[in-house]
Amino acid sequence: MEPFAGTSLTDQALTQGEVLATQWRVKADYAWDTGVAVGRFMAGLKEGKILGVQCSECNRTLIPPRAFCELCFRPINRWVELRDTGVINTFSVSFVNWDATRREIPEVPAVIEIDAASPGMGILHLLGEVGDNLDSVLAKVSIGKKVQAVWKPSEEREGSITDIRYFKLID
């Protein structure tokens, strides 16, 4: 097959004016109300609690909380306090920022299965106190290890997922 149509440009062609270009910047700010279920979850975080919900039909204890069960398709009204401990379901050691620039000190995002929720129910958060380079993180962190939330002091909490600073390893 012959090469297909199309004219390849270098990045420099655009940024250094070798071809004409126009630029535009999106101006778009949003404020989302947190809704019924997530709103109550956030209020719990402000009090230093991780809340979950229970479906009365399938009896699953769910996190993140939701106003309805997506399996049974029924409303959920029962709230339960979960533990602030859990187990690492999976993790990464990330050296990349959102804009694709590189970080020297990696972030360690993880899915954490929260204790007292049904098996496999987790949330995304960050691990902390686990080292500042790939080798040190991999030496400490592995799937299946137990972790606990490290909370902001109560006066700094504002009802946000970041009221938990990170999760740290526990014995």
Next chain:
Amino acid sequence: MRRALETPKELAFEAAKAALDDAGLTINDIDSVVAVTAPDAFDGVHMNTEYFADGAGAKGKPYMRSYVGGGSGVFGVINGWYHVASGHFDTCLVVAEEKMSSALPHPQGAFNAIYDQFLERPLGVNLLWIFALEMNRYMHTHQVPMETFARVAQKNKRNGMDHPSSQSGISGDFTIQQIMDSEVMAWPVQRLMVSPISDGAGAMVLASEEFVRKRGLSPVWIEGVGWNLDTSYWTDRDLYYPRYVEKAARMAYDMAGVTDPRRDIHVVEPYDPFAYKELHHLEGLQLADKGQAPRLVEEGFWDRDTEVGIPSTPSGGLMGVGNPIAAAGMMKVTEIFWQLQGRAGKRQVKREVRRGLAQAWGDLMQVGTVVILGK
């Protein structure tokens, strides 16, 4: 290509025209148009498919947009199929376009809106995280060595050298060591195991049996289609296995009358934006048992020149050619088309092929789309 001079309209036109020319048809033969692209945020153009629809030949025709994130390229063909299968149209032109190079500083920024705005975005997310998390869960569950993923990247990058849209630095003959030594982006994901953002377009003409007969065309047939969506509560799923891909595949196999996919599928184009994803998807497609796709890599079962296995991603795929999202899904379907017609040139697989499968995937690791083509 990494960055095209052509606008989305111009890219769409080049692909649409090439598909029409190949079929020996003109735009007047086209009854309906499906246009496909990923999030508008990449282009910064509201309703991007309507914007480029003139290039897709949609003016004055029944038209729809097809969109399920990364699954869109294959989903567009599914939408086109039911346009024709409904009996409402004799023909449908499906055009998939993506121009990712316009977003500054990097289109990854546009991807961040995929995460939950309350529980995830405040953590400072980036797109690579979800893939890295899924890959780690997969490699941990099945104890897959990193070298196996490097072999997948090596295979696809070699295959991509023979594709008309190959890219220097992306397609190529890399050693396992080069791939293993490439920069760690979000462990376990490394630079040479990620597909590059790209610009591109692809198109396909679908037609009814009656139209094909009347015009004396030599087509391949759409034998099965399937698609499926899993929950957006992705942190509640076990990421080691793509159930939604299995469900999409089973739907397509049922329709095609495929009872034993490992016998009846002769060439496959699974979605491969990351090296591990190819193996993950091959298992979801039931072409290998859970955890067995990596072992089959070592046996050469997925190689283009296999005589006993199922050649996988002979096109080079997203890893070996590039990842212009919607267009990349379309590239997978067109590769199966060329393989079945025996027109894939240097990419033609060694074994005889009568039926092939293309698959794509998208959103929060949620969507599976599958098309089965046969002679």
